[in-house]
Amino acid sequence: MIMNKLSIKVITLFVLLLFCGCDPSDSKFTIINETNRPLFWDSSSSGSIEGHRSMYEPFREITSNSDTAWIESSYFIKPWGTKRKGVHSTWESVIENSFNGQMYVFIFEADTLEKYDWEDVKKNNRYFKKYRFTVEDLQKLDWKVKVTEYE
DSSP states (O other), X not given: OHHHHHHHHHHHHHHXXXXXXXXXXXXXXXXXXXXXXXXXXXXXXXXXXXXXXXSSGGGEEEOTTXXXXXXXXXXXXXXXXXXXXXXXXXXXXXXXXXXXXXXXXXXXXXXXXXXXXXXXXXHTTOOSEEEEEOHHHHXXXXXXXXXXXXX
């Protein structure tokens, strides 16, 4: 009986420490793909993709008929799909503490990433769209960025 009460207290303490010890997470930033195209996205505080490594190569998978199928990742957005991205603090603090208080979002078409290697994509800025946001901009958009065919 005493052992059961002690076990319950230890388990309760462990669960409380587990949940209370976690970093806060903020996943309100959302990208909505309102196109017929599969897309990838990335963000930067510098406004450039030059220093970024390829996050896209590992997500390719060659199917049996040699067509490229994109593996689900947090940077891949299906046509007419939605992707949320979380940070371990708040988006406000991430953006406000960035180099210039802004966040740049780059959108890439999946077929562009199939045709060109990452060095060529960076060198020639082969992105589909580029956005620049402040915290206030994203608050006005309710933290939802809609990517459309025409803007």
